[in-house]
Amino acid sequence: MSQRIVVDPVTRIEGHLRIDCEVDGGRVKKAWSSGQMWRGIEVILQGRDPREAWLFTQRFCGVCTTVHAIASVRAVENAVGIQVPLNAQYIRNIILAAHAMHDHIVHFYHLSALDWVDVVSALQADPAKTANLAQSLSDWPMNSVKEMTAVKARLAGFVEAGQLGPFANGYWGHPAMKLPPEVNLLAVSHYLQALDYQRKANQVVTILGSKTPNIQNLAVGGVANAINLDNESTLNMTKLYTIKSLLDEMVAFIQQVYLPDVCAIGALYADWLGYGSGVTNYLAVPDLPLDSAGTKFDLPGGTIMNGDLATAKPITSFTDPYFSENVTESIAHAWYDGDWTRHPYEEETVPKYTGFEDEGAYSWIKAPRFGDTPMQVGPLAQVLVGAATGHEPTQRWLNFALDTAGAVAKTKLNPSMLHSTLGRHLARAVRTAVICEAAQKHWQLLVENIASGDTAIFEPPVFKGEQVGFGFHEAPRGTLSHFVVIRDGKIANYQAVVPSTWNAGPRDEKNRPGPYEASLVGNPIADPERPLEVLRTIHSFDPCIACAVHTLDVEGNEIARVKAL
Amino acid sequence: MNPRDNGSVGNRDERQNASQSGGPTDGHDVPSVGGLGEEARVAILGLGNVLMGDDAAGPYALEYLGSQFELPSTVAVEDLGTPGLDILPHIAGRERIILVDTVRSDGPAGEIRLYRKDQILAHAPTARIGPHDPGVKETLLSLEFAGKGPADVLLVGVIPERTDSTIGLSGPVRASIPTMIQHVVDELSALGYTVVRKPDAREPRPWWEREPSDTGGSQPGATQP
Numbered sequence: 001m002s003q004r005i006v007v008d009p010v011t012r013i014e015g016h017l018r019i020d021c022e023v024d025g026g027r028v029k030k031a032w033s034s035g036q037m038w039r040g041i042e043v044i045l046q047g048r049d050p051r052e053a054w055l056f057t058q059r060f061c062g063v064c065t066t067v068h069a070i071a072s073v074r075a076v077e078n079a080v081g082i083q084v085p086l087n088a089q090y091i092r093n094i095i096l097a098a099h100a101m102h103d104h105i106v107h108f109y110h111l112s113a114l115d116w117v118d119v120v121s122a123l124q125a126d127p128a129k130t131a132n133l134a135q136s137l138s139d140w141p142m143n144s145v146k147e148m149t150a151v152k153a154r155l156a157g158f159v160e161a162g163q164l165g166p167f168a169n170g171y172w173g174h175p176a177m178k179l180p181p182e183v184n185l186l187a188v189s190h191y192l193q194a195l196d197y198q199r200k201a202n203q204v205v206t207i208l209g210s211k212t213p214n215i216q217n218l219a220v221g222g223v224a225n226a227i228n229l230d231n232e233s234t235l236n237m238t239k240l241y242t243i244k245s246l247l248d249e250m251v252a253f254i255q256q257v258y259l260p261d262v263c264a265i266g267a268l269y270a271d272w273l274g275y276g277s278g279v280t281n282y283l284a285v286p287d288l289p290l291d292s293a294g295t296k297f298d299l300p301g302g303t304i305m306n307g308d309l310a311t312a313k314p315i316t317s318f319t320d321p322y323f324s325e326n327v328t329e330s331i332a333h334a335w336y337d338g339d340w341t342r343h344p345y346e347e348e349t350v351p352k353y354t355g356f357e358d359e360g361a362y363s364w365i366k367a368p369r370f371g372d373t374p375m376q377v378g379p380l381a382q383v384l385v386g387a388a389t390g391h392e393p394t395q396r397w398l399n400f401a402l403d404t405a406g407a408v409a410k411t412k413l414n415p416s417m418l419h420s421t422l423g424r425h426l427a428r429a430v431r432t433a434v435i436c437e438a439a440q441k442h443w444q445l446l447v448e449n450i451a452s453g454d455t456a457i458f459e460p461p462v463f464k465g466e467q468v469g470f471g472f473h474e475a476p477r478g479t480l481s482h483f484v485v486i487r488d489g490k491i492a493n494y495q496a497v498v499p500s501t502w503n504a505g506p507r508d509e510k511n512r513p514g515p516y517e518a519s520l521v522g523n524p525i526a527d528p529e530r531p532l533e534v535l536r537t538i539h540s541f542d543p544c545i546a547c548a549v550h551t552l553d554v555e556g557n558e559i560a561r562v563k564a565l
Numbered sequence: 566m567n568p569r570d571n572g573s574v575g576n577r578d579e580r581q582n583a584s585q586s587g588g589p590t591d592g593h594d595v596p597s598v599g600g601l602g603e604e605a606r607v608a609i610l611g612l613g614n615v616l617m618g619d620d621a622a623g624p625y626a627l628e629y630l631g632s633q634f635e636l637p638s639t640v641a642v643e644d645l646g647t648p649g650l651d652i653l654p655h656i657a658g659r660e661r662i663i664l665v666d667t668v669r670s671d672g673p674a675g676e677i678r679l680y681r682k683d684q685i686l687a688h689a690p691t692a693r694i695g696p697h698d699p700g701v702k703e704t705l706l707s708l709e710f711a712g713k714g715p716a717d718v719l720l721v722g723v724i725p726e727r728t729d730s731t732i733g734l735s736g737p738v739r740a741s742i743p744t745m746i747q748h749v750v751d752e753l754s755a756l757g758y759t760v761v762r763k764p765d766a767r768e769p770r771p772w773w774e775r776e777p778s779d780t781g782g783s784q785p786g787a788t789q790p
Contacts, residue, residue: 044616049777055772059614065646106651158710195707199657202651214644
């Protein structure tokens with residue numbers, strides 16, 4: 001008999017991501033992904049000055065602040081046709097790279113590792129064997145027996161005190177948990193270390209952005225970081241070298257801890273290379289521009305259709321019509337008035353709520369399509385596009401990851417196995433390794449450019465009549481794009497098509513499911529009461545249904561976030 | 566050319582705070598934190614989304630604090646929006662934390678609730694889906710586990726009337742802001758800090774509440790600090 005699982009962990013408050021699965025014979029047969037709260041924040045932007053749109057867009061979502069700020073300034077710059085100075089590109093790039101490193105480390109250690117790591121089991125681990133295993137994976141200095149012994153003692157103290165602390169909500173002892181105790185202890189130890197590296201990445205963003213979350217240094221046309229190497233209050237050599245040393249520390253952690261951990265844990269769950277593929281059309285946009293015009297990039301963009309790398313077609317510039325002309329959104333199964341599929345410039349946002357209808361409307365999220373096709377976005381798309389277009393750093397780190405994981409799993413892994421739940425985790429770690437190297441490179445480019453005597457940071461925008469533009473950013477969760485229509489210097493229309501919309505969107509007018517929905521079909525479910533496997537697949541996308549409201553609920557046994565798209 | 570030289574970026578506190586050094590600026594006490602130099606031992610953290618009605622209470626209260634009071638430079642004041650787990654770097658290593666936020670509780674809109682760390686930690690966290698789900702509670706638990714948590718936390722909460730896509734506080738919540746900040750000031754005093762009222766106290770003017778037409782972008786040069 002089939003059952004229906006509803007994963008809706010904050011049903012006591014309105015608005016969230018809700019996942020419904022029909023389960024039969026221990027497998028997911030059908031799935032629905034539903035955004036439970038109306039967004040419409042774009043409406044707030046109408047009539048405002050386009051130069052300050054980014055201040056508002058970075059408040060869409062409390063976690064994705066920086067990415068909405070950058071997409072917004074790029075959209076307005078595209079609309080008015082200005083190019084930003086090289087220093088501004090490099091400074092923005094370093095911020096974006098640091099943000100991405102931070103985001104991916106937090107996602108793995110703090111959000112999704114608990115889907116795979118049984119913390120309680122770590123109490124059974126032998127610290128010496130754990131250290132031995134860790135040292136076989138990398139030369140990280142904090143993999144000593146002493147370190148592992150201390151972490152185990154700390155964990156034991158917590159459990160004896162009757163609390164599991166931050167791990168209290170895990171599915172401990174679930175039949176799908178399969179790591180040996182030593183790997184679990186290794187993960188707990190690196191979880192603790194990751195807390196410090198989260199802070200380091202944050203410091204880079206704070207030095208350049210003045211503040212995080214919600215950076216303050218952007219402007220349409222450039223950045224506000226005055227450059228004077230001899231002035232204490234501007235961007236100077238002291239600050240630049242502080243950034244460099246923080247980036248170097250991040251790189252070491254990513255290369256020696258995060259990536260090897262994902263490979264080792266992934267190898268021990270190799271069966272998850274067989275689940276969760278779903279939509280295998282991929283979209284990534286290029287990022288980390290190397291010139292003012294946005295025609296050369298350090299990270300490649302493009303599309304791949306039907307999982308076939310030979311179909312790769314590049315997206316080559318900030319003005320490439322292959323991207324801008326192919327994006328549409330369908331509201332056929334969303335709670336809006338009408339059933340149109342339109343380009344973002346032409347969209348309107350008129351809510352029409354009907355309740356959850358399996359065959360009708362069931363989500364506030366629209367269904368984005370690229371040239372009429374559902375697309376998966378995110379690190380897997382980024383890595384596959386890189387691999388397909390001959391991007392050397394992506395290919396090098398992908399090979400490293402497949403070799404490392406293959407050695408632990410004692411099998412040969414190849415890129416075709418990446419279309420999966422586990423593949424998304426591996427790809428995210430590979431992408432982080434690529435980005436951390438790029439961050440160091442862009443630091444070098446910035447310093448060299450300043451040394452050459454260029455201190456330009458800003459090019460003023462000019463508004464006149466109707467100006468229409470788009471800006472994109474390949475954010476940690478995937479392709480983010482903002483579309484703006486400006487009339488006489490005021491915003492007339494504004495739409496954001498965000499990564500979690502591409503992935504979490506509902507069925508479209510042809511009833512084709514979105515990536516979350518498609519990826520769940522076929523997943524095993526060992527215990528419908530504790531649908532760990534559903535969380536594994538959904539978490540592998542790093543869902544972020546743009547956060548809208550923050551309300552602390554101390555008395556009601558939860559600290560809740562309401563989100564909207 | 567500096568973007569601040571032509572008035573293009575408007576008269577907003579966010580912009581004024583974005584001085585190139587990240588340091589404090591005129592009329593607004595937001596020290597540079599989390600980046601360079603020494604860390605403040607105590608932090609006042611405002612939480613909430615400024616685009617969602619009463620959810621702006623936390624950030625608004627901080628704006629009110631800055632407009633009315635002179636704080637010691639060793640106290641950090643940070644509007645963090647809705648950071649989820651990204652709040653961690655702002656709590657880690659600090660001795661005391663004062664949170665200002667909306668809270669879900671039985672009672673009329675505008676009523677204030679105070680909680681301490683042990684009350685916040687009294688219940689287990691719930692399941693998590695996205696990066697926003699683990700928040701203050703999980704961050705505190707993680708830091709306790711790592712041995713880096715604050716000695717105590719005061720949460721000054723207010724019950725919201727509405728948290729939908731609008732800009733601006735409801736009457737009851739707006740009326741409660743001075744009392745919320747008095748709780749913050751009392752806590753700082755109890756911790757031994759001297760907090761004085763500004764002789765030139767002004768009305769709070771949060772950047773997000775200004776009308777689209779007064780954002781100053783069309784008046785070059787008119788908004789120089």
